[in-house]
Amino acid sequence: MSALFFVLTSLPAFAAQTEAPLPETFANHKVVLQISDSDPFKQTLVLNVAGNLQRYYGASDVDIEIVAFGPGVRLMLKGNANSQRMQSMMTAGIRFSACANTLANFAKKLGNTPELVEGVDKVPAGAGRILQLNAAGWQILKP
Amino acid sequence: MSALFFVLTSLPAFAAQTEAPLPETFANHKVVLQISDSDPFKQTLVLNVAGNLQRYYGASDVDIEIVAFGPGVRLMLKGNANSQRMQSMMTAGIRFSACANTLANFAKKLGNTPELVEGVDKVPAGAGRILQLNAAGWQILKP
Amino acid sequence: MSALFFVLTSLPAFAAQTEAPLPETFANHKVVLQISDSDPFKQTLVLNVAGNLQRYYGASDVDIEIVAFGPGVRLMLKGNANSQRMQSMMTAGIRFSACANTLANFAKKLGNTPELVEGVDKVPAGAGRILQLNAAGWQILKP
Numbered sequence: 001m002s003a004l005f006f007v008l009t010s011l012p013a014f015a016a017q018t019e020a021p022l023p024e025t026f027a028n029h030k031v032v033l034q035i036s037d038s039d040p041f042k043q044t045l046v047l048n049v050a051g052n053l054q055r056y057y058g059a060s061d062v063d064i065e066i067v068a069f070g071p072g073v074r075l076m077l078k079g080n081a082n083s084q085r086m087q088s089m090m091t092a093g094i095r096f097s098a099c100a101n102t103l104a105n106f107a108k109k110l111g112n113t114p115e116l117v118e119g120v121d122k123v124p125a126g127a128g129r130i131l132q133l134n135a136a137g138w139q140i141l142k143p
Numbered sequence: 144m145s146a147l148f149f150v151l152t153s154l155p156a157f158a159a160q161t162e163a164p165l166p167e168t169f170a171n172h173k174v175v176l177q178i179s180d181s182d183p184f185k186q187t188l189v190l191n192v193a194g195n196l197q198r199y200y201g202a203s204d205v206d207i208e209i210v211a212f213g214p215g216v217r218l219m220l221k222g223n224a225n226s227q228r229m230q231s232m233m234t235a236g237i238r239f240s241a242c243a244n245t246l247a248n249f250a251k252k253l254g255n256t257p258e259l260v261e262g263v264d265k266v267p268a269g270a271g272r273i274l275q276l277n278a279a280g281w282q283i284l285k286p
Numbered sequence: 287m288s289a290l291f292f293v294l295t296s297l298p299a300f301a302a303q304t305e306a307p308l309p310e311t312f313a314n315h316k317v318v319l320q321i322s323d324s325d326p327f328k329q330t331l332v333l334n335v336a337g338n339l340q341r342y343y344g345a346s347d348v349d350i351e352i353v354a355f356g357p358g359v360r361l362m363l364k365g366n367a368n369s370q371r372m373q374s375m376m377t378a379g380i381r382f383s384a385c386a387n388t389l390a391n392f393a394k395k396l397g398n399t400p401e402l403v404e405g406v407d408k409v410p411a412g413a414g415r416i417l418q419l420n421a422a423g424w425q426i427l428k429p
Binding site (some may be wrong): 018037038069127130131135 | 315321341343425426429
C-alpha cells in the first residue's frame with residue numbers, strides 16, 4: 001500500500017488519483033485548521049480554536065478538519081497529551097488528517113512508522129489536503 | 144453583558160447574533176492581519192506589515208484590521224511596548240480587534256479581565272472574526 | 287534605482303506602479319508559499335513543502351512562488367545553508383521572491399545591502415506580493 005503510494009506519487013500523471021476524498025458537507029461554514037508547528041502550545045491552541053468555532057457558529061453549522069504536516073504531525077501520534085481530548089472532538093464531528101509524507105519521514109528516522117491516535121485519517125500530503133479543501137470552498141486558518 | 148455573551152454562545156441557534164459588525168469599506172484592498180503568536184517579535188512584525196501595506200497601496204486604497212487571539216492578544220493589552228505606535232496607526236485608519244474568548248481565559252487565570260489599549264475593539268471570537276472578514280472578501284495574511 | 291523606489295513608495299498615488307509583474311501561468315494549481323519566520327527549521331520546511339507539492343500535483347500542473355519577508359528573508363541570502371537546494375528548485379520551475387522593504391531594513395542595520403541567492407527576485411513588498419498573487423487566483427499556504 002505504501003509502496004503503491006510512492007509509485008503513484010512519482011508518476012505526475014497519476015497524482016490526482018492519490019487525493020483523499022472530500023468530506024460530504026452541508027454546513028454553512030467550512031474551515032480547515034492547519035498545524036505545522038513543533039510548539040506544543042500551538043497544538044493545544046489549534047484544538048481550542050476548533051472548540052471555539054463550534055461554539056461560535058453552532059456545531060451543526062460548521063465543518064472543521066484539522067490537518068497536520070511537518071512537526072505538527074506530533075499532535076496526531078498515539079499517546080500524545082491531547083489524544084483523549086481529540087477523541088471527544090471526533091465524537092463532536094471534528095475530523096483529523098495527518099500527512100503521509102511526514103509519517104514516511106518519521107518512519108525513516110525512527111525505523112518504524114509511528115501509530116496515530118485512533119480515528120485520525122492519513123492523507124497523501126498535508127499541504128495538498130489543505131489546498132484541496134480550500135479549492136472546494138473551505139477557509140484556511142492557521143492558529 | 145459578559146454573562147449574556149456566554150448564554151448566547153452556548154445556544155448555537157443564536158450564535159450568528161454575536162458576530163461583530165462588518166466595517167464599512169470603500170477601499171480596493173481589504174486585508175485582515177492575524178496575530179496569534181506569543182513571540183514579541185511577531186507582534187512587532189504584524190505592525191510593520193500593516194504600515195508597509197499602507198505605503199504599498201496608499202492608505203486610502205487599503206483597509207486593514209489586525210485581529211489577535213490566543214497569546215497574540217498580549218499585543219492588545221494596555222501598557223504593552225507597542226501601545227503608542229498602535230494609537231498612531233489607529234489615527235491612520237487601522238483597526239484592532241481582540242478575542243473575547245481569550246480575554247475570558249486571561250481573566251480566569253489572572254482573577255480580573257485585563258484592560259485593552261484604548262481604541263481596540265472586542266470581538267466574540269478572534270478566529271471567527273478573521274473568517275467573517277474573509278467571507279466578506281478580505282484577504283487573510285498571518286505575518 | 288533604489289532611490290527611485292523610495293520616492294515612488296512615498297507617493298501613494300503611484301503605489302500600483304511598483305507592483306512586480308504577475309508570472310505567466312498555465313498550470314491548474316497556483317500556490318504562493320510564505321516564509322516570514324526566523325526559525326531555520328521553517329525555512330527548510332517551506333522548501334520541503336514546495337517539493338512535495340510538485341510531486342503531489344506533478345511539476346507541470348502546479349506553479350509555486352516562495353515569498354519571503356521579515357526574518358524569513360534570511361532564506362534568500364547568498365551563502366545560506368539551503369542555497370544549492372534552491373538553485374535546483376529554480377531549475378525545476380519554482381520561483382523565489384524577497385521583500386525589498388526587509389532588505390532595506392537589513393541594509394540599514396548592516397551598513398550594506400546583503401546579496402541574494404542567484405535567481406531570487408526582489409519584490410517591493412513581500413506581504414504585498416502574496417496578496418497580489420492571491421488576488422490573481424493563487425492559494426496562500428504558510429508552512
